[in-house]
Amino acid sequence: MLEKKDIALERAVLIGVITKDQNEEKSKEYLDELEFLTFTAGGYAIKRFTQKMDMPNPKTFIGTGKMEDVRQYIEANDIGTAIFDDELSSAQERNISKILNVKVLDRTNLILDIFAQRAQTSYARTQVELAQCEYLLPRLRGMWTHLERQKGGIGMRGPGETEIETDRRIVRDKIALLKARIKAIDKQMAVQRGNRGKMVRVALVGYTNVGKSTLMNVISKSEVFAENKLFATLDTTVRKVVIQNLPFLLSDTVGFIRKLPTQLVDSFKSTLDEVREADLLLHIVDISHPNFEEHIDSVNKILGEIKSSDKPIIMVFNKIDAYQAEPFDDTDLIAERTGLHYSLDEWKSTWMNKVGNNALFISAINKQNLEDFKKRVYDEVREVHVTRFPYNHFLYPDYNYDEME
Structure with a gap:
């Protein structure tokens, strides 16, 4: 690396x-x-x-x-x-x-x-600063002398760089100010979400660095920043996507990680409103990672924390182009065959048995199986759309929904 x-x-x-x-x-x-x-x-x-x-x-x-x-x-x-x-x-x-x-x-x-x-918008910077202040508050004792010999570099950005931040009262005031600022921005964002009308909302969720932003770019034909680093995307991006004349909103959210700091979960709960208000979740998984099943468990745990685990979810196993099973010596009577030795077909069979047709296997970067992916998403979105707009579907089955907002 x-x-x-x-x-x-x-x-x-x-x-x-x-x-x-x-x-x-x-x-x-x-x-x-x-x-x-x-x-x-x-x-x-x-x-x-x-x-x-x-x-x-x-x-x-x-x-x-x-x-x-x-x-x-x-x-x-x-x-x-x-x-x-x-x-x-x-x-x-x-x-x-x-x-x-x-x-x-x-x-x-x-x-x-x-x-x-990584925070680019004022909203993301405010959320990060709040999390930093809440992390800093119980660690103020002796912090200033500790920082005097540590100029700049990793871990030294944001709160804690100035002597005034070592005062607990000032930090508490700062926390209150940041929470008020986030609350005000939340109201603005709620209005923005309301202005989107009743369009079906789909959210990409998953562990960090599993290819959510790459998939977002391919499906929405947009240019969301993506790179092979953790937390490349921090700000939620929402794009209008049309599949077979059926429009819906697709949002790319911040990636999750094991041992995610409590301060960040709390601070970014407002950003995760896109997840909470989504009609459908696409849980993106990097199947090439040897411990992807634990990543799935970590994401599901956080979805439970933000009360979103009961939503319709399609498991999208990405990076099939990079998947390689470890060789297994079946002549070794002691060796135990595990998931690390499964072929891609075996994983497909395993997850199809678990979640039925709600498991898809793709490569976003190589555009493998994307037509199957689009068809499955279209079917799910259309089902929500028919429920939401039954009148249009009953009278106008050939209606061009791309004209609807």
């Missing part, structure tokens, strides 16, 4: 734990994701440190011996940032900073920083 010669990137070490709730394989997967987050934020993971523990150390997250190993490596290799895979308490962050004497971030801080970089 990265080459060490890219000296423009900030050098960092990643730190995680292996516990009874998070085995070695799971820890590796989370650190893989943390490395991608680090790259997205503008950093380069030089080395990983993991430790087996019953539970994280309440004072320093990892044990003192392992922490000393990290400190020595940081000093010997000119590392400027230590990134932890789980959210640190304010006490843990202070203690670790004193020992390592470098910038200390956790997964939450890293994701917030990426959101700060």
Whole structure:
């Protein structure tokens, strides 16, 4: 993914734990994701440190011996940032900073920083700033002296860069102001949604970096920003799409991720109104990812949190062009065949058995099976449309719905 010669990137070490709730394989997967987050934020993971523990150390997250190993490596290799895979308490962050004497971030801080970089509209920037302030508030103690030696870079954008933000009262006032600003913008956005009339609404949802924006561009023939980085799309984009003269609104929403910071879920609930008010959800899945089923579970959990899990959902398995099953040695009597060894046809059979014809397999970037995708979406949208406009369908079955708004 990265080459060490890219000296423009900030050098960092990643730190995680292996516990009874998070085995070695799971820890590796989370650190893989943390490395991608680090790259997205503008950093380069030089080395990983993991430790087996019953539970994280309440004072320093990892044990003192392992922490000393990290400190020595940081000093010997000119590392400027230590990134932890789980959210640190304010006490843990202070203690670790004193020992390592470098910038200390956790997964939450890293994701917030990426959101700060990606926010393009004033609404998104306001939501991110609110989340940052809520994250910062319980960590103000000793924050200013901690920040004086950490100028700029990953995790240092937004609130926390000025001395005045270390005052709890000012931060609380700022939070109240940001919430009021978001509430005012929410009213404007509600009016905008109301002005769209009764057109059927379809929302793209899914884990981050599964190809939602690419699919949006292909279907709506628009130019929504898309790249192979996490959270490439932060602002919700809505486009009018017409399939066989039947118009509907298609929205591309922010991607989800495991261990999504609570502050972001709360702050972006208003943005996710597009999901809550949708008539149909297209759950986009990167089937080429070895743990895509866990991604599905993570997305479903967040849909439950925003009370949208009961909506009609079509599972759209994207990136079939990139899918490769791991080879399986059937002569090995000990080896166990798992989903990693399934062929694409086997996955199709598995998910067809689970959700019937609500499972589609496509490649947005190569435009594979898009006609089947459009036909399935058309059928679902038309069913909603007939229910909403029964008079037109009864009298004018050949009506050109593209003329309707």
